[in-house]
Amino acid sequence: MIEGSYIRLEPLDATDLPELYGALSSPRVFAGGWGGGPAGYRDTEAEFVAFGEGYFAWDSGNVYGARLVGGEHDGTLVGTSTLGDFDEATEHAHIGWTAWNPRVWASAVNPEAKLLMLGEAFDHGFGRVKLQADDRNTRSKAAIAKLGAAFEGVVRRDRTRADGSWRDTAVFSILADEWPAVRAGLEARLAAFGGHPVAFRAVEDGAGE
Numbered sequence: 001m002i003e004g005s006y007i008r009l010e011p012l013d014a015t016d017l018p019e020l021y022g023a024l025s026s027p028r029v030f031a032g033g034w035g036g037g038p039a040g041y042r043d044t045e046a047e048f049v050a051f052g053e054g055y056f057a058w059d060s061g062n063v064y065g066a067r068l069v070g071g072e073h074d075g076t077l078v079g080t081s082t083l084g085d086f087d088e089a090t091e092h093a094h095i096g097w098t099a100w101n102p103r104v105w106a107s108a109v110n111p112e113a114k115l116l117m118l119g120e121a122f123d124h125g126f127g128r129v130k131l132q133a134d135d136r137n138t139r140s141k142a143a144i145a146k147l148g149a150a151f152e153g154v155v156r157r158d159r160t161r162a163d164g165s166w167r168d169t170a171v172f173s174i175l176a177d178e179w180p181a182v183r184a185g186l187e188a189r190l191a192a193f194g195g196h197p198v199a200f201r202a203v204e205d206g207a208g209e
Helices: 014-024 027-031 045-055 109-123 138-147 176-191
Strands: 007-011 061-068 077-087 092-100 128-134 150-160 166-175
Touching (some): 007 109, 014 077, 014 092, 077 109, 092 109, 109 128, 109 138, 109 176, 128 138, 166 176
Parallel strands (some): 092 128
Antiparallel strands (some): 061 077, 077 092, 128 166, 150 166
């Protein structure tokens, strides 16, 4: 477990998938490309659990669930992200498979999750952390760029979406020597929330990560 001020990251396993369905069972979560894109949306718990059992990097990464710390919704699971694709020879890792309940978009959740996972990666000696998004997903690309990650380019025809179309993937990265500046930026963003526990907002208010 990694404890932050607004969230804590706990290992996620298949037994948590019914609860995760409650956080992510919105077409808006899949609309940007997560889970294969809009056609991958699962509207029942059973379908979501079956999807999740095959989707997450259970065997090749640290799959985390994010739970709120403090406030009315203390302990509530609000989404997931993974630190994985470890390559010790090249000192590469990847943060991905990220999705949040739309009620916590534009809150402290995403920046603190990134702060905690990037810290975990760089503290363990990795030199480059990759982040990526469907090239169509302007919201996620903007969120990654806002972290201070460098845009590396687009991998064309990278993988198929749930509807069978081919996805182009926008790739970003953060290097170890860039981490102090990125960390300072994330800490400043989090300080602006004033330490107040994350509160759910109306879904219509969700403006991005």
